Amino acid sequence: MPRELTVGDVARRAGVRVSTLHYYESKGLITSGRNGGNQRRYPRAVLRRVAVIRIAQRAGLSLSEIRQALESLPDGRQPNRRDWRRLSSAWRQSLQDRIENLVKLRDQLESCMGCGCVCFRDCPLHAPDDALPAPGRLAGEHGPG
Numbered sequence: 001m002p003r004e005l006t007v008g009d010v011a012r013r014a015g016v017r018v019s020t021l022h023y024y025e026s027k028g029l030i031t032s033g034r035n036g037g038n039q040r041r042y043p044r045a046v047l048r049r050v051a052v053i054r055i056a057q058r059a060g061l062s063l064s065e066i067r068q069a070l071e072s073l074p075d076g077r078q079p080n081r082r083d084w085r086r087l088s089s090a091w092r093q094s095l096q097d098r099i100e101n102l103v104k105l106r107d108q109l110e111s112c113m114g115c116g117c118v119c120f121r122d123c124p125l126h127a128p129d130d131a132l133p134a135p136g137r138l139a140g141e142h143g144p145g
């Protein structure tokens with residue numbers, strides 16, 4: 001494999017669109033240099049970085065969260081095996097938290113199926129930390145029944 005890759009090379013090897021790579025670059029997730037003809041050139045290690053980004057996206061992390069994690073690597077290096085263990089461990093916990101929240105939301109939805117009031121005051125689907133209106137402020141919101 002050559003030391004430097006074109007954007008097309010990276011796209012093909014990583015299985016992503018060229019536009020995706022441009023987007024990642026615009027968000028600061030990957031960087032490229034320029035050759036004499038002012039064309040983008042990426043180091044080979046960008047493939048590992050793109051792989052990590054794709055996995056993190058599949059785990060539901062935002063690009064901002066992924067960028068922060070990658071920026072935590074010393075000297076902006078590409079994630080090595082030890083880095084990957086640390087990052088994936090943190091992301092696993094984040095994924096677990098979201099799974100638990102989704103299961104809770106699913107169960108609450110089931111309990112609400114026969115109701116339909118979606119009342120701010122009584123319905124468990126409204127998270128407690130939502131900005132709730134003061135009690136009685138939105139009169140008539142309780143719905144029928």
Ligand code: FES
Nearest residue numbers: 112115117118123
């Ligand atoms: S819809 Fe949730 S309590 Fe009525």
